[in-house]
Amino acid sequence: MATPPTLAVWKFASCDGCQLSLLDCEDELLAVAGAVRIAHFLEASSAVAGGPYDISLVEGSVTTPADVARIHRVREQSGVLVTIGACATAGGIQALRNSADVDEFRRVVYARPEYVATLAESTPISAHVAVDYELRGCPISRAQLLELLSALLTGRRPRLPTHSVCFECKQRGTPCVLVAAGTPCLGPVTQAGCGAICPAYGRGCYGCFGPMAGADAGALASVLRAAGATGPDLARLYRTFNAAAPTFMAAAASAESVAGEAAGPGGDDDDSPK
Ligand code: SF4
Ligand code: SF4
Numbered sequence: 001m002a003t004p005p006t007l008a009v010w011k012f013a014s015c016d017g018c019q020l021s022l023l024d025c026e027d028e029l030l031a032v033a034g035a036v037r038i039a040h041f042l043e044a045s046s047a048v049a050g051g052p053y054d055i056s057l058v059e060g061s062v063t064t065p066a067d068v069a070r071i072h073r074v075r076e077q078s079g080v081l082v083t084i085g086a087c088a089t090a091g092g093i094q095a096l097r098n099s100a101d102v103d104e105f106r107r108v109v110y111a112r113p114e115y116v117a118t119l120a121e122s123t124p125i126s127a128h129v130a131v132d133y134e135l136r137g138c139p140i141s142r143a144q145l146l147e148l149l150s151a152l153l154t155g156r157r158p159r160l161p162t163h164s165v166c167f168e169c170k171q172r173g174t175p176c177v178l179v180a181a182g183t184p185c186l187g188p189v190t191q192a193g194c195g196a197i198c199p200a201y202g203r204g205c206y207g208c209f210g211p212m213a214g215a216d217a218g219a220l221a222s223v224l225r226a227a228g229a230t231g232p233d234l235a236r237l238y239r240t241f242n243a244a245a246p247t248f249m250a251a252a253a254s255a256e257s258v259a260g261e262a263a264g265p266g267g268d269d270d271d272s273p274k
Contacts, residue, residue: 003037004035004036004037005035005036005037005054005055005079005152005153006036006037006038006039006049006051006052006053006054006055007036007037007038007039007041007053007054007055007056007057008039008040008041008051008053008055008056008057008074008077008078009022009038009040009041009042009043009044009056009057009059010040010056010057010058010059010060010074011042011043011059011060012058012059012060012061012062012063012067012070012071012087012088012125013060013061013062013063013064013067013087013092013094013122014059014060014061014085014087014088014092015087016043016059017085017138017139018059018084018085018087018088018135018137018138018139018140019041019043019057019059019084020043020139021084021139021140021141021142021145022057022145023043023044024142025142025145025146028142028146032146032149035149035153036054036055036149036153037049039051039053040053051077051078052077052078052079053077053078053079054079054080055078055079055080055082055149055152056074056077056078056079056080056081056082057082057084058071058074058081058082058083058084058088058125059083059084059085059087059088060085060087060088060092061087061088061091061092061094061095061122061123061124061125061244062119062122062123062124062125062127062128063094063118063119063122063123064117064118064119065117065119066117067119068119068128071125071128071129072128072129074129075129075130080132080133080152081125081129081130081131081132082131082132082133082134082135082148083124083125083126083131083133083134083135084135084140084145085135085136085137085138085139085140086136086137086138086208086209086210086241086242087122087138088124088125088134089124089125089126089134089135089136089210089242089245090124090210090241090242090243090244090245090248091121091122091123091124091242091243091244091245092122092138092241092242092243092244093138093240093241093243094122095121095122095123095242095243095244096239096243097120097121097122098120098121098122098243098244098249099239099243099249099252099253102118102119102120102121106118121244122244123244124244133148133158133160135148135160136191136193136208136209136210137193137194137208137209137210138208138209138241141193141194141195144160144193147159147160148160160193161191161192161193162191162212162213163191163192163212164187164188164189164190164191164192164212164215165186165187165188165190165191165192165194165196165199165205165209166187166188166196167192168192168194168195168196169187169196169199169200171196172195172196172200174196174199174200176199177199177202177203177204178204178223178227181202182227182228183202183203183204183227184204184224184227184228184229184233184234184237185198185199185204185205185224185227186204186205186206186207186217186220186224186237186238187199187204187205188215188220189207189211189212189215189216189217189219189220189247190205190207190208190209190210190211190212190215191209191210191211191212191213192209192212193209194208194209206237206240206241207237207238207240207241207242207248208240208241208242210241210242210245210248211242211245211246211247211248215247216247217238217247217248217250217251218247218250218251218254220251221234221251221254221255221258224237230259231255231256231259232256232259234252234255234259235252235253235255235256235259236252238251238252238255239252
């Protein structure tokens with residue numbers, strides 16, 4: 001009988017939510033566990049086997065000098081490397097530091113900041129090593145994870161969406177919250193995969209699956225302003241989960257600059273309605 005491929009799961013700076021999505025696969029996990037040999041998955045077991053590994057799932061972003069060295073070691077030992085979640089694919093929530101002063105954060109949060117080795121920016125795994133596939137979301141979609149694993153195990157191309165969340169709203173018959181209710185929504189520029197959960201509950205999408213390939217997130221700004229997301233609120237909307245995704249980062253910076261110009265020198269930089 002052929003030896004099953006080995007699977008390793010690695011954690012960098014993250015909340016573990018995406019690894020929990022794998023554990024949360026319940027019934028399917030038994031099939032996955034039967035099809036692979038789980039060689040390294042500390043969230044599930046302290047028993048680890050040495051590499052090389054056929055498939056590596058990497059959660060989390062690179063935020064420390066030690067992370068930089070470790071991700072290169074993971075890449076060297078991995079056949080296929082898949083990044084899972086907003087942290088690993090776009091720096092995650094911790095990339096909010098990229099537009100702030102990380103030394104100030106360190107001083108405010110830690111009693112002995114001199115012991116905390118951290119980088120000025122949180123960066124996605126792809127900024128450091130070659131990545132074979134990316135699964136978006138905060139957390140990732142279980143269905144997409146299972147689709148990717150079964151595609152890798154059967155040697156076919158995974159079917160992962162490249163269209164926007166708007167498409168999923170139309171599929172499930174959800175009225176557009178932006179057009180019908182004037183709710184600021186990033187759905188038009190966000191990659192599908194969640195099933196348009198937030199609009200289905202009357203909320204705007206805040207972009208947790210990151211920008212759709214080729215999206216110009218800034219082009220949506222005038223529509224979002226008309227819906228009431230202005231100044232710092234607009235910048236926050238773009239930054240929330242995928243602050244280091246280039247098109248969201250540029251759109252947030254542009255929103256801040258427009259707000260700053262509207263406020264004028266020494267003025268209130270919040271241009272939201274008073
Ligand atoms: S992407 Fe979200 S759920 Fe996944 S590890 Fe990062 S913060 Fe947690
Ligand atoms: S609608 Fe947007 S914010 Fe909500 S789960 Fe989907 S991608 Fe994430």
